[in-house]
Amino acid sequence: MPPVDDSISPPPARPADDRTSTTIARDDEDVVVVVAKQRDAPRTREEDGTRTTTTIEGVEEDGVTNVRVCVRLRPMITRDHRDATTTPDYDDDDDAAMASPSSSGGTSSRMKRHASGLATPTSTSRILSPKVVLVGSERSSNQRRTTAVEQKQQQQHAPPPLSSSSFSSSSSLSAWHTHPNDIRRITQSKHTAPYTSHRDVERMADYSYDRVFGPSDTTSTLYDECVRGVVKSFVDGYHGSVFAYGQTNSGKTHTMTGSPDEAGVIRLAVRDIFRRIRSSQSAPVDDGGSNDVSSREYLVRVSYLEIYNEQIYDLLAQPPRPSASPSRMSLQHHHLPPSTSVRIFESRTEGVVVRGLREEIVTCPGDVYALLDAGNARRRVGSTGMNRTSSRSHSVFRIVLESRASSSSSRIGGGGGPELRGGSGGGVPSIAPASNSSVNSDSDSVATQQSQGASVRGPVRISSMSLVDLAGSESVKNTGSTGVRQKEGQYINKSLLTLGHVVHKLSELSSREKGAMVAPNEHIPYRDSKLTRLLQPSLGGNAQVCIICNISPALSNLEESHNTLKFALRAKKIRQHARITEVTDEKTLLRSYREEIEELKRQLREATRTSSDTQDSQQRHRQSRLDQTPKVAVDYSSSSDEEDQDDTQVLVSAIANLESLILKAGAKSTRKATKTTVRSNSSMATTSDDGNDESSLPSRALDAALMRAESPAVASDSPTTNGSSLMTPETTQRVEHGDEDDQHLLEDLHRIQEMLGAVMKKKLKGGGVKTTPGGGNSINVNNLNGRTPDRDAEVERLRMQLQEQEVTSAMRKADSSFLQSQLNVKDGILKEVSILLEALEKRQLALETENKQLREDLAGAANMIEEADAMRLILEQRLLEKDVEIVEKKSI
Ligand SMILES: Nc1ncnc2c1ncn2[C@@H]1O[C@H](COP(=O)(O)OP(=O)(O)OP(=O)(O)O)[C@@H](O)[C@H]1O
Incomplete structure (x- = not known):
């Protein structure tokens, strides 16, 4: 049994039958949807000879758990009201509106100026109490013009005309309310009834989830109650995934990235991870029965990407702007290549693989924050009619943890304990590093020589945590977008739609076969978007997943909020089976x-x-x-x-x-x-x-x-060395920075030249050599014209040394330019491979379509043959009858 994590608040009391239920009130009838059945169960281990699977705590006895879903209702902000009364204040085709390192005015300001609503007096979006009364029309002036038919329909279902006073009082209220006594429920507010279409009976719905957070709940509370458990499991060796979902302007980035005033989930998770790593020594390591209480050692690396217009971009691959607190990592960034498009593909052995993404090894939260800030500064943001700083891309911040028992009690060869081979592909996309990545897990570049002492062997646990801030769904009607923004919006909506389909399909499957995982041959449309392909390993089963669904309190967003809540209900049904991944015979960076x-x-x-x-x-x-x-x-x-x-x-x-x-x-x-x-x-x-x-x-x-x-x-x-075994990230860096090395070499050369010069000078002057103070047989070197065999030897030696240094310097220069050319060649190959893969992928899709068509044609042909056969039989029958008739006639 793993140690109990006191920091996680106990789950709210469950219904007597130990089931979590979701109730959707429909006028006079209640429809109860069983969402989850959870029971605290100890970890269990299954062994099938070659592998051991350890299941997570707090899951059903069969090791299957449901995706954890929480809903966050953001506070009212003035923009909720302004959106409904003003036209959008953005320029669609103005790419300058896109936040860039130079235009954003710094990372903290880039943090979507979340605090703008909270701290800056000049801000346009200030938080309001949900009960504060606003004046104005709820109907947006930028809503699309309605057709005559729509106007008629609206009149039929429209609420009774409201006086300006009655409207202002109702429109200012939050469209949703949470229940202090039932922290799992969220209900549509009563005052929204007049705006509720009678056709949609779910409009007055009462939804229930794992946890619902109201406007006054902080991100820290949300983290403690919903995310901390996933992070804990991640440090223990399980894959984890947390993502924020919701329409535009609902508070996803505020939740994940945070603001200068309030840390977001990503920072809280990072802090927690390092804290757990530090304190894990005191906790017994449950490694499958050995009750090993030894400490573990960890290697942490991070990557950060965004999916913009269906292209993956590396957010860590551009030189960052100078950071206020330079760290080793941020210093390295000055030498990073510009952001490149990253490739994602499926490998038979490794699953979903992301190729060409930079990963950075980190050793403290500060390292991670610097990288996060640099990545956030590069993330694409634009102003829309709904959100002045709207994320135009989905972002995935990924942390990979490798750990192993560091004591001498490490099992050699990995006998016993959970062993699930298969690299990191089990629950998350593996990342194949870029050729010039500062982390190169390619075993060639890291010396793997004969010295493999007992301490090097033993299983290495690999877990990965994906922290995802999705772009928000948006309707042109509300954002009023045209041009670039509209195109971005279309990409965003399309990928979210695919995510919806995937979630729908997975929830259907989970409901159909309770407890069973997705059948391998079942078609889930992961391939329809980059987002779903990237999330496939998480959604596909082997990860602990927490989805934070953000909704806006604005009445004008009611429709979208319902969609989000329905998505959340479906997601809640998805069943997961997380396992620890331990690698015994494959190369890991830690090993x-x-x-x-x-x-x-x-x-x-x-x-x-x-x-x-x-x-x-x-x-x-x-x-x-x-x-x-x-x-x-x-x-x-x-x-x-x-x-x-x-x-x-x-x-x-x-x-x-x-x-x-x-x-x-x-x-x-x-x-x-x-x-x-x-x-x-x-x-x-x-x-x-x-x-x-x-x-x-x-x-x-x-x-x-x-x-x-x-x-x-x-x-x-x-000092550096040419030995490949010393190609640590730092030495690799030095090779990249040949100029600095040359500088050191030049300094060395100068030093030696000076020494040589001094010796020559002394020699010319005929300077003496000190004799030993009490040396009985001391000699005066002047007697030898300043020349001694030792001195000559010394001069000769220094001359030789100088020559050697010159040769070394030339070799190093040649080495570094050779390495550079190798890198260029590899980059070129990588690009070519990417193009080929893309072409292959397209061809595969075309072939799949062709196959489908052929299959349909074949089925059609088979039908026709069957029909022709039937017709032939009929004709034969008729022929027979005719023959009989003729014979009969003849006989008559
Ligand atoms: N819990 C909260 N407390 C205070 N302000 C919040 C909160 N949630 C969101 N906001 C504010 O609401 C606005 C929209 O939030 P945010 O940009 O995070 O939305 P989003 O869902 O990420 O939007 P998009 O999908 O367009 O990027 C911001 O001004 C933000 O500061």
């Missing part, structure tokens, strides 16, 4: 990094051993020379010593870099964790797994590594 660290440690041990061997031999050599020659105080700390130390520093620094990316449970803060991790590893190393002693690491090098690990700026100054 690659661990292997890399092990390999570097091995190299480090070797380097220190070689160094001490060299020192020994030098010592012996020195001793023999001292025995033979007069005592001259020549600096015997040879250059090879320095080189060895440099090598060691590079290795220690590389280890520190990698270690800093892996988060350990129990660390106080991740920045500190970097230090703790490195320190504890190096000190632990004295009793490391394979018993090798690393205590002899040069403390200077270790300190330097720690400083680098703590300070990205220092880290970027660290």
Whole structure:
């Protein structure tokens, strides 16, 4: 049984029969729709020889749970009223209205200026109490002109004419009310009755969900009660997905992204995830029965994309605007390529795959916030008649977590425990990184050499959390959009319609076969839009899903609110079966990094051993020379010593870099964790797994590594190496930034030249060499015209060193331009593959259509054959009868 999460408030009392019911009141009759049947059940494990499935807590005993759906009614804002009284204040074809990094005036202002309604006095959308009385007409002046027939129909169903006073008092009220005593219900307000069409009996509906949040509820409350559980499961290893759905201007972005005054779900989730990672040490790790109470180590990476006009764009792939609090991640962004269109396709083995999306490894909430801000600044926003800062795209912020038991009790080879092989494709789209992504999970680029100590093996859990802010459905009637906005609106509506179809189909299937998952051969129209293809793994079953349905309190949005609530009811019926995904034999980033660290440690041990061997031999050599020659105080700390130390520093620094990316449970803060991790590893190393002693690491090098690990700026100054095994994200970055490296090399060269110059000067001046203070056999070098064999050797050595550096520099330049050209080639190939895939996809669709047509033709032909056969039989029968007739006639 997993630890009970105290932070999650207990669910509201359930009906006696343990069922959650949805009631739709229809005039005088009540239709009860059973929405869910949930019962707290312990985790169960099923084993079928090769894999173990662990089911989530709080689900039915058969391991199936329903999608969690909550509804959020946003507060009244002045715009609700203004929308109904003014014409749209936007310019459709003006792309400048589209928020861009330069036009938005900063990320915080880009956050759709959510606080504008709350904090800025000049704002146009201020929150109003739902009960505040407004004056004005509820009917929008920008509503489309009605036809004569429609006018007639409206007159038939129209409410009685209202005086301006009666209208103003009713229109100011929220169209919906929530029930303080029943936090699951939302009902259409009574005063809306006159506006309710008698044809639609559901208009006065009383809906019920997992939880309904009223205008005074905060995002934090919503998070605690609906999302926290999904996040907890995510950290435990289950896939999760949270998305905000609703019409335009209903508060989706406010809920997901938040405002400067109120953190949104994404930030709250990020904070929670890191908090859970830090505190997970104290919680027993339920890994399928071993009762292992060891801590885990984690690798967190994030990506951010948007779907705009049916194209996927990478929101992390453009250089960000300078950030107020530069972090390692934000610094890296200055070198990112411009945003590219990303490809999505289906792979037989991996499921839905997103190709070419940048993923960033993050080690603390600050890293994530910087990325989020950068991505939000790039998200497409435009002004419409309904929302001044309307999202014109669907956005998906995705967090991937890899974790493994970090103690020595890790099971080798992954015996026992939940093992569900199949990579990350189980519950979320896998992401195949871009060729120049700062994270390259391609195993080629990460050293995967022989050193695979016991600590490297053991299953790695992969879970992913998708936080989705959907664009809102909109009607041209209300937004008054034309041109670009109208086209965007059409794309948005089309994809939401497909989402509606998918949800409808899934809910039907779930109701039909209660408890059964979607049959593999059942056709669900995921492929009809990029959005549904992307959400397919989440909706398809292997994820914990929470849908937040946002509705507006405005009477003018009544129709859309009903649609949203109906969508929510359907979504509530979808059944999910989340499982932990554990990978034992496939490459994961975490395992690659661990292997890399092990390999570097091995190299480090070797380097220190070689160094001490060299020192020994030098010592012996020195001793023999001292025995033979007069005592001259020549600096015997040879250059090879320095080189060895440099090598060691590079290795220690590389280890520190990698270690800093892996988060350990129990660390106080991740920045500190970097230090703790490195320190504890190096000190632990004295009793490391394979018993090798690393205590002899040069403390200077270790300190330097720690400083680098703590300070990205220092880290970027660290020496680099050509060794592919050191291609950590940072070193990769350095290769990309060949200029900086060249600069370092030049500095090195200058240093050596200066040393050489000083030596030459001394030589020319005939400067003396200090003799040892008490050296009995000391000699005056002037007697030798300033020349000693040692000095000549030193000059020669420095000359050689200079040459070597020049060669190294040239090689590095060649290397970096070669790598750059390789990247370009790969990018080109990727683009070609994308085009081919697209063509293939089109061809496949065409073939599918052709097949369908052929099948219909075939069925038609078969029918015709059948009919012809029947006709032939009839004719034969008639022929027979005729024959008989003739025979009879003849006989007569
Ligand atoms: N809970 C809330 N508290 C205060 N203001 C809110 C709340 N929800 C929404 N708002 C305000 O309502 C307006 C519309 O919200 P938002 O932009 O989040 O809607 P949306 O559903 O994302 O719209 P679109 O689909 O057009 O992008 C904003 O001005 C926002 O600040």
